[in-house]
Amino acid sequence: MVHFHRVTLEYRRTQTKALYDLNLEIRKGEFVFLVGQSGAGKSSLLNLILKRLEPTSGAVYFAGENLKALRGDRIALHRRRIGAVFQDHRLLREKNVEENLLFALRVLGVPKNEWETRVTRALRQVGIVHKKRSYPEELSVGEAQRVAIARALVGEPPVLLADEPTGNLDPANALGVLEIFKSAHARGATVLMATHSRDLVEAYPQRVVLLKAGQLVRDEREGKYSLV
Ligand SMILES: Nc1ncnc2c1ncn2[C@@H]1O[C@H](COP(=O)(O)OP(=O)(O)OP(=O)(O)O)[C@@H](O)[C@H]1O
Ligand SMILES: [Mg+2]
Numbered sequence: 001m002v003h004f005h006r007v008t009l010e011y012r013r014t015q016t017k018a019l020y021d022l023n024l025e026i027r028k029g030e031f032v033f034l035v036g037q038s039g040a041g042k043s044s045l046l047n048l049i050l051k052r053l054e055p056t057s058g059a060v061y062f063a064g065e066n067l068k069a070l071r072g073d074r075i076a077l078h079r080r081r082i083g084a085v086f087q088d089h090r091l092l093r094e095k096n097v098e099e100n101l102l103f104a105l106r107v108l109g110v111p112k113n114e115w116e117t118r119v120t121r122a123l124r125q126v127g128i129v130h131k132k133r134s135y136p137e138e139l140s141v142g143e144a145q146r147v148a149i150a151r152a153l154v155g156e157p158p159v160l161l162a163d164e165p166t167g168n169l170d171p172a173n174a175l176g177v178l179e180i181f182k183s184a185h186a187r188g189a190t191v192l193m194a195t196h197s198r199d200l201v202e203a204y205p206q207r208v209v210l211l212k213a214g215q216l217v218r219d220e221r222e223g224k225y226s227l228v
Contacts, residue, residue: 004022033200097134101119131147153184
């Protein structure tokens with residue numbers, strides 16, 4: 001589903017090599033935890049999959065297609081196949097919770113008659129229906145994070161990328177969020193989640209990929225939380 005072939009990413013301005021000669025194959029339907037210290041390259045890797053960054057060398061393939069070849073509208077179409085949760089929530093400030101989700105559905109081209117059911121379902125999954133008329137600045141950090149997750153799920157994309165989706169949540173809410181991603185996984189989604197949380201990895205023993213200074217140094221199939 002996602003394939004990194006000898007990918008090196010250098011941020012030119014600072015000449016930082018964020019990823020170095022990275023090979024990684026993620027199959028359809030896999031759940032992968034991406035772990036590693038701050039600065040190891042996790043967010044950079046996720047941004048390459050979204051084509052928000054281009055590799056300096058090597059190639060990133062998505063569903064067999066080299067992302068380098070995508071231009072214009074096809075980049076937007078590519079991103080619609082992915083539900084992304086970023087380290088900061090990136091909700092639209094001038095829209096309330098419900099409107100943020102409706103906006104996502106409109107962009108995705110989901111038929112209007114499905115909107116209400118989808119929004120209610122996604123908000124229910126993250127336990128935030130009662131805040132649907134609130135604006136992002138009226139939410140706690142954890143609530144905003146859950147809304148961002150609802151927005152990523154609402155389009156039911158085949159691939160979910162999550163960058164520290166539980167970073168600002170208490171342990172109970174963090175496990176609740178993990179449950180949401182587990183359900184998506186059970187429904188067939190491919191999930192790649194960057195995390196610093198050993199609790200999460202322990203709670204759901206899946207594949208764990210460890211990055212260290214931009215290199216893939218461990219790849220454990222049985223979810224060894226000792227890597228976190
Ligand atoms: N826009 C940028 N310009 C220059 N260097 C960057 C940029 N973004 C990240 N870096 C550098 O690239 C390296 C990898 O950063 P990245 O954000 O991918 O790490 P991370 O594993 O996501 O860390 P964290 O756990 O703190 O989120 C770091 O050395 C960082 O300083
Ligand atoms: Mg990061």
